[in-house]
Amino acid sequence: MRLWCTSSQGVAWDWTxxxxxxxWLFILLIAVAYWLHLRRFxxxxxxxxxxxxxxxxxxxxxxxxxxxxxxWPIAPLxxxxxxxxxxxxYMLIALIAPPLLLLGFPAxxxxxxxxxxxxxxxxxxxTQPLVAFLIFNVIITVTHWPALVDPFMxxxxxxxxxxxxxxxxxxxxxxxxxxxxxxxxxxxxxxxxAYLGLNGIIIRPPFFILLFSKYPAYATYELAPPxxxxxxxxxxxxxxxxxxxxxxxxxVVAMVFVFGEWVRSSKRSDA
Amino acid sequence: MxxxxxxxxxxxxxxxxxxxxxxRARTEGYVTLVFFGYTYCPxxxxxxxxxxxxxxxxxxxxxxxxxxxxxxxxxxxxxTPERLRLxxxxxxxxFIGLHGSRDEVNEIQVALGLPASVIEETEGGEYLVxxxxxxxxxTKDNLAHVAYPFGTRQADWAHDLPKLVDERWE
Numbered sequence: 001m002r003l004w005c006t007s008s009q010g011v012a013w014d015w016t017x018x019x020x021x022x023x024w025l026f027i028l029l030i031a032v033a034y035w036l037h038l039r040r041f042x043x044x045x046x047x048x049x050x051x052x053x054x055x056x057x058x059x060x061x062x063x064x065x066x067x068x069x070x071x072w073p074i075a076p077l078x079x080x081x082x083x084x085x086x087x088x089x090y091m092l093i094a095l096i097a098p099p100l101l102l103l104g105f106p107a108x109x110x111x112x113x114x115x116x117x118x119x120x121x122x123x124x125x126x127t128q129p130l131v132a133f134l135i136f137n138v139i140i141t142v143t144h145w146p147a148l149v150d151p152f153m154x155x156x157x158x159x160x161x162x163x164x165x166x167x168x169x170x171x172x173x174x175x176x177x178x179x180x181x182x183x184x185x186x187x188x189x190x191x192x193x194a195y196l197g198l199n200g201i202i203i204r205p206p207f208f209i210l211l212f213s214k215y216p217a218y219a220t221y222e223l224a225p226p227x228x229x230x231x232x233x234x235x236x237x238x239x240x241x242x243x244x245x246x247x248x249x250x251x252v253v254a255m256v257f258v259f260g261e262w263v264r265s266s267k268r269s270d271a
Numbered sequence: 272m273x274x275x276x277x278x279x280x281x282x283x284x285x286x287x288x289x290x291x292x293x294x295r296a297r298t299e300g301y302v303t304l305v306f307f308g309y310t311y312c313p314x315x316x317x318x319x320x321x322x323x324x325x326x327x328x329x330x331x332x333x334x335x336x337x338x339x340x341x342x343x344x345x346x347x348x349x350x351t352p353e354r355l356r357l358x359x360x361x362x363x364x365x366f367i368g369l370h371g372s373r374d375e376v377n378e379i380q381v382a383l384g385l386p387a388s389v390i391e392e393t394e395g396g397e398y399l400v401x402x403x404x405x406x407x408x409x410t411k412d413n414l415a416h417v418a419y420p421f422g423t424r425q426a427d428w429a430h431d432l433p434k435l436v437d438e439r440w441e
Binding site: 225 | 313317424
């Protein structure tokens, strides 16, 4: 029984389903924790019923995408066979699921954080936009560095660590944009757009390695039983494309939302 | 590096065109990579062939033309010459595929210091063929000074093969 997915370890890819019990427990744990958290709020703490449903839908969607990235077939394909699928996994875990999970919490959740001053202080230190930007980009660079990725992907603990690093990096990155802690200064929309835009255009070293290296960078994918019609190098170049264009696309979508919200709030204050 | 260089062995098997292939005569003066495997192999064989093929594709013609790759099937029942040719063409159309009886091929492997291949039954009446994962690299002096295990990467091949061509393997 495997708790978490690892690299292929010499076994050829087939479509036989494999259970990853650790992933199910992890997702279940998050779902239960969220449900218990929501139960602490009186109905009056919610903006209204529609808002409540919206938060729950966002959280459920985020959790579903997280589960999709961590379980069969995306996880074994991404951890053992195709660098391009590995990059899809990264996109889901670090860039798409975290904002949805954060949107799953009502304003009251963020207000409640003031009851825990130490946690609040730690969060404040790590999620200041400049710090969050640095943390995210350092983690993403390190967790795509071939010399580190190959040994990590050969063990369940290693792949768990990689997945968690992406998730934490994503939560830290999106926190300043989504988590509205009332006691903190507002992250102004113009700076939010700059924050997202910069992250969309920044070129991290792994991108260069993946796109321009003459030979496959990751032993994991080069020495995995090949999937017909693919070569390790072309798959790696596709991974570089997904990393760059995928990140840029997510940032553009987020910028559209921020801009739209900015325009709406300007109109409200004018009225 | 091999502790003691392995001498070439004289043998003649059938190539994928159905013609006899005299190994020593046809590889004389070339760097020759020899690998024993089979086309139904789920892992080692396609990985080795794909990596060697990708690297050779990148070499200048003057280096590329001095290297031959010989793949000897350890599964003569299933690897028909046609299937062998089709499979090798996935990696490089210049790869030489050789076919002989199981006993002949096992004798050659043992003479080259490799273990004889063994049949491993699997579910549903199918079978795998256990075989050495090493690629023997014969240089122009007809000796294999180096053997490449499974796990050899494209960067390793790209580094080593030009050196073998220039007879600089020390």
